[in-house]
Amino acid sequence: MPDLAQSFADILAAVQRPGGFHVAGSFDIHPPRLVVTGVGSIALPLLPVQAEALLRVAEQAPYGRGPETLVDTAVRRTWQVDGARVALTGQRWSADLAAVVERVRRGLAVAGAIEAQLYKLLIYDTGSFFVPHRDTEKAPGMFATLVVVLPCDYSGGELIIRHRGQEVRVDLHRDEPSEAAFAAFYADCLHEVLPIASGYRLALIYNLVRVGPGPLPQAPDYGTEQQRLVQLLGGWNTSTAAPDETPAKLVYPLEHAYTQAEIAFAALKGKDAAIAQCLIPAADTAGCDLHLALLTVTESGWAEYTGGGRWDSPDLEVGEVTETDWEIHDWCLPDDSRPTMDPLPFSADELSPADALADLDEAEPEFSEATGNAGASFERTYQRAALILWPRTRRAATLAAGxxxxxxxxxxxxxxxxxxxxxxxxxxxxxxxxxxxxxxxxxxxxxxxxxxxxxxxxxxxxxxxxxxxxxxxxxxxxxxxxxxxxxxxxxxxxxxxxxxxxxxPTQRATELLRAVITANVGRLPGACAGLLLRCTQSDDPARRAALQAAARALLDGLPDGHAIVPLPNWEHPEPLTAAQVADAVTAFLRIDAAIAEQAVMRFLSLPAVYNLDGLLLPAALLLKDGGTDPEPAAVQTLRRAVLAHLDARIALPLAPPPDWARDAAIPCSCKHCQGLSRFLAAPTERVWLFKAAETDRGHVADKIQRANADLDLTTDKRGRPYTLVCTKNQASYERRVRQRALDLQHRERLVG
Incomplete structure (x- = not known):
């Protein structure tokens, strides 16, 4: 293909006129004094009782068909009050309306002054609508219609506007009572009002007219440019050229600056809006995906001293760029939805035109002065909004590469x-x-x-x-x-x-499951147990029985204190939890009771790996709580072993210490710790005062904590050096009391 990027830029360069065929938005309203002849003042937001009063003085709204004006509720069902019977006063309202008209003028790209002339007040009740139609010229110089929906409570009634194959859907309802909505569109646009689902909709209808002589403004027409774009982009989409002969995507930077929050097709300004309006239908027809996004170029490298500046703030300039990062991010689709896509890299050959980032060097760099062995450096970031396209036929490759x-x-x-x-x-x-x-x-x-x-x-x-x-x-x-x-x-x-x-199919599924468990059980035994359990939930006994090979793979790979599958240095097996042990037993039981019994015997034979209190007891409780009747042999074996462990501990005598002697194996034989050991063994001594330097006090306190000795520690800071005060307590006995209560609770659950 010829230079696609340059040809694309040349076509868009011909799109000179900004503006669209419609403008919509909202504004903070300063409520006007709205008076309707026959009703009086109207409160805003509109009250249902006043809506009913308006309907009583309104007339059925007609519609025009050629030279005729007809009333047909199958075509238009709404009520109107002529503008001559409506009075709108209030200085703030005049300013609000003037601001809206100026927004409309800019949005429709109308040169010269325009004004809004009140035409009708329309009242829509539930079920009201207006089928697709075009507005006729109702006043000299009229070129467009402005609709202002005043604060009122309703649902439905969306406005559909169509122009030259394009369509927009505008919802003019606002939940905030201090906010009004507006929409303006050229008179030759086909438009309709969908049925009101509930409530009342109150709308002011204005004729927008040109002030002064000259031709009437017209909606922009990009037909020629769109046809050229469809031909160019369609050829790109259907091209059989090698991928490296044409760019994977086109990146077209826009003229205006936009923040991250402003990235939206509806927020584009001036020529950017015109180009997007031209490109959206052309890209879709040509089979290309179109996005609006931010492009960011980050450059860094080393800086040079220029010799100027003060000694503590020398002048620096960019020396050589050593690292660059070009990426597109903050994606937006033509409907202004935002897909959650990560940044996508792009390259210079995808820019349209090639010199689109010629001002990159103008980005202000941030300098860092030399430190240690590192010289002076710089970093600068350049950001622009851009339109991004790629052919749908290459969508897979383009996105996969990202x-x-x-x-x-x-x-x-x-x-x-x-x-x-x-x-x-x-x-x-x-x-x-x-x-x-x-x-x-x-x-x-x-x-x-x-x-x-x-x-x-x-x-x-x-x-x-x-x-x-x-x-x-x-x-x-x-x-x-x-x-x-x-x-x-x-x-x-x-x-x-x-x-x-x-x-x-069963055979393929079981082969894959066994392969997954074999490859991962050494690293993630608990996750593999959970996977096997999920795969046993089939109602087909034959399919569950076919999982024996996967169950064997899990059993063989469960921890036994030795690494079954060597793991990289940076990786360690994930410890099993009690819930995962219970998952494994449950899965084995659903597949083969014999495998479940082997697993339980393995757990019980490796107390250093499968701690009774920390792992097997809570697992037994889970199995008991979620078990079936009769109790499977494997669960019974585990439960009995845990009960024997609890019974042995419950049988131990439990009484408070008869004197102040306390057991503790102090892991040190220094003279200070020897004195500590003698104090702990003394039946009549409750308090030990250790007056020593901070280092020695800290050493003794550390050994007490390591031994979990029954001592409370405080520091007496009177005099120098300070004194470590060690007071005996009954912490070990109190722990055994708490343990006894817990053991009895667990035993009751296991037996019950």
């Missing part, structure tokens, strides 16, 4: 569009979504850490869920084999993985 933070949200949005269109398998959106999903799988990160991070971030889960919605089971299975069964797995994937495996 990383998972771009491609997966874009795929999700595409699937939403497909489902909104009827979710028909085999239609173009379906094929496009499956193509993008395949491109995402192909471009998935290759290094293990990044792949696991994608799992933790939910990207893998989202892709599984999307592929299921697209009925792409083969893609799911391939992805499990290449990613989940190769170490890119986390607990966040379990729900989606189990759902996918549940849709696959």
């Amino acid at each position: 990383g998972l933070g771009v491609s997966v949200p874009a795929l999700l949005a595409l699937v939403h569009r497909w489902e909104a269109a009827g979710a028909k398998s085999g239609d173009p959106l379906w094929h496009e979504a499956r193509s993008l999903a395949a491109a995402i799988r192909t471009g998935w990160p290759t290094d293990l850490w990044t792949r696991r991070q994608a799992s933790n971030d939910g990207r893998m889960r989202d892709l599984f869920a999307i592929q299921l919605r697209l009925d792409d089971l083969d893609g799911c299975a391939d992805f499990i084999a290449r990613q989940s069964a190769d170490g890119a797995y986390g607990a966040a994937d379990n729900t989606a993985l189990a759902l996918v495996l549940g849709h696959l």
Whole structure:
């Protein structure tokens, strides 16, 4: 293709006139004195009783058909009061209206002065509407209509405006009672009012007229430019050229500055608005995606001293750029929705025109003076709003190249569009979504850490869920084999993985499950137990029985104090929780009771790994609370072992100490700690005063805390050095009392 970026810029350069065919917005209203002949003053927000009074003095609104004026409630059902019977006074209202008219003038790009002449007051009640129609010239110089909806309580009644194949839907209802809404549009625009769902809608209708001689303003027409854009972009979309022969996307920087909060097609100004209005329908017709976004270029490098400035603030200038980062972010679609896409990188060959960032060097740098071995440096950031396009035929490759933070949200949005269109398998959106999903799988990160991070971030889960919605089971299975069964797995994937495996044929599902567990059980035994448990929830006993190989893989990989699968230095196995131990036993029971018994015996034979109090007791309680009758043998074995442990501890005598002797193994034999040990063993001594330097006091206090000795510590700061006051207490006995109460509670739950 010829220079696409330059040709694109040349066409847009011909779009000179800003403005659109409509303007809409809201403003803070200073309530006017609104008086209607036959009713009197009208309160705002509009009260239902006054709305009824207005309807009694209003007439059925007619509509024009050629030279005729007709009343037909099948075409227009609303009521009107002629402008001559309506009085609007108040200095603040005049200023409010003047400000609205100026906003309309700028938005419609009308040169010269215009004014608003009150034409009608319209009252819409529930069910009122007006079918599509065009306004006729009602006054000399009229070129457009202005609708101001006053504060009132209603729903429905959206205004639809159409012009040359474009359509906008404007909701003029405002919840805030101090706010009014307006919409203005050229008189030749087809427009309609949808039915009022509830309440009353009160609207002032103004004729917008040109002040002074000259031709009437016309809505902008970009037909020629749009046709050229459709031809250019359509050729790009259908091009069979190699990907490196044409840019993957076009980045067209805009003229005006916009903040992050202002990024919206509706907020574009001047020529930017005209270009967007021209480009939106052309891009859609040509099969291209269009976004509005911010582009940011960040440069850094080393700086040079110029020799000027003071000694403590020398002058610096940019020396050499050593690092650059070009990215597009803060995405916005033509309907002003904001997809949650991560930043996408772009390159200079995608700029349109090529010199669009010629003022990049004018960005103000921030300098850092030399420190230590590092010389002086600088960093500068350049930001512009831009229109971004790419062909839909290359959407998959473009988005996949942007990383998972771009491609997966874009795929999700595409699937939403497909489902909104009827979710028909085999239609173009379906094929496009499956193509993008395949491109995402192909471009998935290759290094293990990044792949696991994608799992933790939910990207893998989202892709599984999307592929299921697209009925792409083969893609799911391939992805499990290449990613989940190769170490890119986390607990966040379990729900989606189990759902996918549940849709696959039994043999394929069990093979993949065993592979996932084998690859990950050494690192995430608890997550693997949870996955196996989810996969046993089938009502088909034969399918559950087929999971024996996966169950064996989990059992063989459960911790035994030795690393079964070597892990990288930066990684450690995730400790099992009691809930995960219970999950494993429950899953084994659903598959093969013998495996469950083997697992329990393994737990009980490794007390250093499976602590009775910290792990097996709470697991036994969970199994007991959620168990079945009769109790499975494996659960019974575990429960009996835990009960024996509790009974042995309950049988120990429990009485407060008879004297002040306290047991404690002080892990030190220095002279100070020897004195401490003698004090602890003394049956008649309750307080020990240790007057010593801070270092020695701290040493003794540390050993007391390490030994968990029954001592309260305070510091007497009278005199030098300070004195560490050690007072014996009954903390060990009190702990045993609390433990006894807890043991009795646990025993009751286990027996009951």
